[in-house]
Amino acid sequence: EEQLVESGGGLVQPGGSLRLSCAASGFMFSSYWMQWVRQDPGKGLVWVSRINSEGSTTSYADSVKGRFTISRDNAKNMLFLQMNNLRPEDTAVYYCVRGWGTISLGWYFDLWGRGTLVTVSS
Amino acid sequence: SYELTQAPSVSVAPGKTASITCGGDNIGSKSVHWYQQKSGQAPALVMYYDKDRPSGIPERFSGSNSGNTATLTISRVEAGDEADYYCQMWESSSDHPVFGGGTKLTVL
Numbered sequence: 060e061e062q063l064v065e066s067g068g069g070l071v072q073p074g075g076s077l078r079l080s081c082a083a084s085g086f087m088f089s090s091y092w093m094q095w096v097r098q099d100p101g102k103g104l105v106w107v108s109r110i111n112s113e114g115s116t117t118s119y120a121d122s123v124k125g126r127f128t129i130s131r132d133n134a135k136n137m138l139f140l141q142m143n144n145l146r147p148e149d150t151a152v153y154y155c156v157r158g159w160g161t162i163s164l165g166w167y168f169d170l171w172g173r174g175t176l177v178t179v180s181s
Numbered sequence: 182s183y184e185l186t187q188a189p190s191v192s193v194a195p196g197k198t199a200s201i202t203c204g205g206d207n208i209g210s211k212s213v214h215w216y217q218q219k220s221g222q223a224p225a226l227v228m229y230y231d232k233d234r235p236s237g238i239p240e241r242f243s244g245s246n247s248g249n250t251a252t253l254t255i256s257r258v259e260a261g262d263e264a265d266y267y268c269q270m271w272e273s274s275s276d277h278p279v280f281g282g283g284t285k286l287t288v289l
Contacts, residue, residue, distance in 0.1 A: 104267055104280040118276060154223060165271025167214035171223040
């Protein structure tokens with residue numbers, strides 16, 4: 060069964076750091092672009108970051124650029140999100156998401172983890 | 182940046198047809214994808230490239246996209262279809278995905 064399992068969420072003070080992890084199983088992880096998408100409590104979906112299959116190219120939403128770093132370990136089938144200088148507005152459920160598509164037609168998200176809650180509060 | 186507009190809520194009686202729309206400037210020229218999020222669960226893909234259904238999604242779900250509106254249609258609605266539905270497209274200029282604000286489907 061194809062599966063993504065996030066971990067690492069929790070309560071952190073403003074200005075603090077957290078590292079989210081995502082364990083992939085049941086599919087060839089190294090073949091897929093991976094993303095992080097977050098959802099504020101009771102609100103909609105917001106894309107956070109993307110990394111290509113090799114880990115050589117990354118992209119970030121403007122709201123997290125310079126504070127978050129996405130990375131992956133294909134040997135261990137793991138995706139990571141290092142979050143620094145956290146702000147209260149970063150409070151959300153963070154989903155690990157598999158992307159699929161083409162450069163010409165764009166990308167969609169065909170496999171989602173269950174999410175991990177990050178709460179930034181003093 | 183590109184914006185996708187969804188009505189906050191849609192209500193439909195069981196057995197009837199629900200139409201959930203996603204508006205955007207000339208959205209018909211772009212590929213639109215749809216996600217279903219049931220209460221307390223993660224989103225799940227229900228339609229991609231406007232009208233293609235992932236395996237396991239019932240034929241009751243269909244999609245279309247033309248002009249300034251993309252539509253997810255659910256025929257013979259069941260209680261289990263009650264969920265939030267989000268549309269998504271890929272903004273080529275920024276190379277980022279864009280999500281609509283979501284529509285809550287209530288089955289009366």
